[in-house]
Amino acid sequence: MNKTTLEDFDIEKISTDVLIIGGGTAGCYAAAHIAENSQYHVIVAEKADIKRSGCLAAGVNALNAYISDGHVPGDYVEYARKDAEGIVRDDLLLSIAEKVNDVTHDLEKKGLVILKDENGDYVTRGWRNVKINGENIKPILAENVYRQKNVRVINHINITDLKLSKDAEGRKVTGAYGFSVRERKFYEIDARAVLIATGGAAGIYRPNNPGFSRHKMWYPPFNTGAGYAMGIEAGAEMTTLENRFVALRCKDTIAPTGTIAQGVHARQVNSRGEIYEEKYGLTTPERIYGTVEEKRAGRGPCYLKTEGISKEAEDDLYKAYLNMAPSQTLKWLESGRGPSEDNVEIEGTEPYVVGGHTAGGFWIDTQRRTTVRGLYAAGDVAGGAPQKYVTGALAEGEMAAKAIVADLGAWSTKEKDNPASCTGTVQDGSGASSDNVKSEGKAAGNIFMRYVSHFNETGETVTCDQAEEAMQKIMDEYAGGIRCDYRYNEAGLETASDRLKSVRKLADKLKAEDMYGLLKIYELRDRLTVAEALIAHLYARKETRWHIFGENADHPEKDEKYSCYVNSVLEDGKIRIIYRPLVREHEYFHDKAALQNAEEDAT
């Protein structure tokens, strides 16, 4: 067989002002905002097609972050802070809470159906939740991007690495590298600013249904943590990854439970019919903790008590699920027994890292700048602000867009005033060409040759699927997956860390048959990078702050010493842990003072 070489691939070099990696909720909204409020050219690089990609592919049945009459944004901050036992960024939460109503109204203007009462007011479910028909929410967001003349959407492209350079002011991000998932084509994209909006990470742990329905999971199985991985490798600081997210779901179909719990006021009951939710508490982790504990005590399976609801309510549930999780409706219909006849069994999912629900992700300032210049983060990939959900991700997309427009303007002014310290704008397509700008990190040639190398591997025994299963099994058994009721200890984490190194070696030698095969290999690499960082974070928080999300068996109690953030940076191939004091102010900057205040702990 002929050896594959770089000549077998096309290489497209592109220059733009702003590169947005990931055309999901936050990325689409940011792209439109930049185009509507500046003359800058934007590229949206999307792994699938923005019309139906990311978390909103199937639709969503409610907007979970909305401030209803009688409440103020501060109430939202308080609620999220309490739910997360204090480990949140008040500045980020407040900035989101102040914007969620505006983005909701904007979505309605763009065509989203929101339920209203006879006075024309939104019908809320609780005080922070509006009822919608969100089946077409993603096409609405995508159409708004396609309307913009300065935005180019490149669908079916997988970005793998950030392009770094160094000038008088230090390191900065100046673009990214990637490949087409369809054609033999590599991309080198130069950009003055890069927004990461790739979503969170699923598929790190062994899933609930590891066989035929392995991808029937809560979070999109195609969100592989690519943004975290790229950021970690570029030296960006991460926060609170150890605050994993586990969802309470309908068993097997992994469909949402909130719609039933809140819609028909179903309570959580054990196999004896006892309502157990009050015993453990009503936050998401407490609801799952209760379910796990009831099972451990021999009182499982656990259910949402729906028996006896009206046929009308049952029909409404069928419709609600068709708009967001059709498998649940199918399950009810094909079993011939709906929720009015049978209680709905529930279970916790495998853990995810996802900054839109819990707080793991990029460490950002209030404007959504990461710790590496030129790099911004929004949506599930951004940390510090749990419970942001769809409207919060949109709000963050808009805020990151504003910061990018402001920074690009400021940099241009600076370059005009002081050409000697030119930071090397790359609009001429020649890359960072100024004498003062040196490229940092991996060069295009190295990255492209790494892509090519996978086509020349023999791949005789180990496939990508096998390596992925190996990783998921290690995480499940040694890093607090479903199998161990989400509990982990230091000895197990050390074992996990050690064994993941072997999987990493396997990943380097996997064979790609085609571009899709290469995509699968890179998705595995991303997950491994996230898993390694996650283990370091789990290890560093020597307490149990949250049941289920961080169930540390060596330290089963909450410890006030850890009322701080656990952050990390990858330096010279090693993860360095940084403990940072809680931010309770309304504004946070990445300044030197904050760095000096941080207590450091090398692990």
Add this chain to the structure above:
Amino acid sequence: MSVMIDRAKCIGCGRCTDACPGNLLILSEDGKARIREVRDCWGCTACMKNCPVSAISFFLGADIGGNGSHMSVKRDGFLYKWTVKLPDGTDKIIDIDSRSSNAY
């Protein structure tokens, strides 16, 4: 859970291959759509909603309670007509008007 494609109905337009958030659907050499790996479907039904001829249907694997039924959707203006075909040959139909909100 996964999707299956009725090759007799498929017209090879490729819309499903664009819509799948996992890049799982491709056109075979004969121009008909197929799924690369049935186990990799998330179950979002984006492909079904983008298929102009309702050639794609959705089913649950036996591991999560599937017993041979499958579900398809046909779009007519604002209406989504969901049809579940049960193993005994009977159909169950649910119409959803995309202009009306969820009750829950």
